[in-house]
Amino acid sequence: MDVFGLLGNPVGHSLSPPMHEAAYDELGLEARYVTFEPDPADIAAAIDGAEALGITGLNVTIPFKQDVLECVEADELATRIGAVNTIDFTGETPTGHNTDAIGALRALRDHDVTVEDARAVVVGAGGAGRAVAFGLADAGATVAIANRTESTAHDLAAEVPNATGHGLETDELTDLLADADVLVNATSVGMEEDATPVPAEALHGELAVLDAVYRPLETRLLRDAAGVGATTVDGAWMLLYQGVEALERWTGRDAPVDAMNETLRAHL
Ligand code: NAP
Numbered sequence: 001m002d003v004f005g006l007l008g009n010p011v012g013h014s015l016s017p018p019m020h021e022a023a024y025d026e027l028g029l030e031a032r033y034v035t036f037e038p039d040p041a042d043i044a045a046a047i048d049g050a051e052a053l054g055i056t057g058l059n060v061t062i063p064f065k066q067d068v069l070e071c072v073e074a075d076e077l078a079t080r081i082g083a084v085n086t087i088d089f090t091g092e093t094p095t096g097h098n099t100d101a102i103g104a105l106r107a108l109r110d111h112d113v114t115v116e117d118a119r120a121v122v123v124g125a126g127g128a129g130r131a132v133a134f135g136l137a138d139a140g141a142t143v144a145i146a147n148r149t150e151s152t153a154h155d156l157a158a159e160v161p162n163a164t165g166h167g168l169e170t171d172e173l174t175d176l177l178a179d180a181d182v183l184v185n186a187t188s189v190g191m192e193e194d195a196t197p198v199p200a201e202a203l204h205g206e207l208a209v210l211d212a213v214y215r216p217l218e219t220r221l222l223r224d225a226a227g228v229g230a231t232t233v234d235g236a237w238m239l240l241y242q243g244v245e246a247l248e249r250w251t252g253r254d255a256p257v258d259a260m261n262e263t264l265r266a267h268l
Contacts, residue, residue: 009040047072
C-alpha cells in the first residue's frame with residue numbers, strides 16, 4: 001500500500017485527504033493519505049523518518065513550506081519561489097517541488113484564460129503571491145505585483161522576469177487593472193471577513209479574476225468581478241490543480257480531475 005500525506009500545523013481541516021483519496025478510489029490504487037503535525041523543531045527528522053518508512057509523497061503546508069527547502073533537493077522553480085509544497089520520495093533522494101504555481105495556471109487555463117502574453121496583476125507577495133508571480137512570468141505573462149507592504153512587492157518584482165512592484169493604493173490599482181487581462185488575489189483578504197483587497201470600481205468585464213482564497217468559495221472580490229461581467233475562478237480550482245499536479249508526479253498517472261474536484265467541493 002502507498003502512503004501519502006500532508007505535513008503542516010494545523011492540518012485538521014485540510015481538504016487534501018478526501019480529495020486525494022477520491023483519486024485513489026477512482027484509479028484503483030491501494031493507498032492512504034494521512035495528515036502529520038510535527039513540531040517545527042523536528043521537521044528535518046520528520047522528512048528523514050518519512051523516507052525511512054517508505055512514504056511515497058508528502059504535501060507541505062503552513063508553517064513548513066520554507067523550512068522544507070533545506071531538507072530536500074528542491075527543483076529550480078521551488079528554489080526561486082522559496083517554498084516547497086510537494087515532496088517526492090520515489091527517486092534516489094527526496095525532491096522538493098512547488099505545485100501552487102502550476103496549480104494557479106491550470107486553474108486559469110481550465111476557464112479558457114490565456115496566460116501566455118497576458119498582462120497580469122498579482123495582489124499579494126507572500127507564499128502564494130510568489131508562486132503565482134513566478135508561474136505567470138514563466139508562462140510569458142507580464143506581471144504587476146501589488147502588495148500592502150510595498151517594499152515586499154518591489155523585492156519580489158526584482159526577482160521575477162518582466163515584473164513591476166506596486167502598493168495597494170486605489171489609484172495605482174485602478175491604473176494597473178485598466179490595461180490588465182488577469183487579476184489574482186494572493187492575499188488572505190476575504191477569508192476572515194467579507195472584504196476585498198481590490199476596489200470594485202477598478203474591475204472591468206475584460207478581466208479574468210482568480211481568488212486564491214477558497215474559504216469562502218465566493219469571496220467579495222469574486223462577487224464584484226462577476227458583477228462587472230469578468231470571468232471568475234475560485235480558489236478551489238487552484239487547490240484542486242496543485243493537488244492534481246502532486247498526484248501526477250507521485251504516481252505517474254493522469255489524475256481523475258473530475259472526481260477530485262467533486263469531492264473537494266463536497267467538503268468545502
Ligand atoms: P502569506 O505568505 O502569509 O502572505 C499573506 C499576504 O496577504 C501578504 O502579501 C500580505 O501582505 C497580504 N495581506 C494579509 N492581510 C492583508 C490585509 N489586511 N490587507 C492587504 N494585504 C494583506 O500567506 P500565503 O501562504 O501567501 O496565503 C495567502 C492566501 O492564499 C491565503 O488565503 C491562502 O489560504 C491562499 N492560498 C490558496 C492556495 C490555493 O491552492 N487555493 C494555495 C496557497 C495559498 P503583507 O506582505 O503586507 O503582510
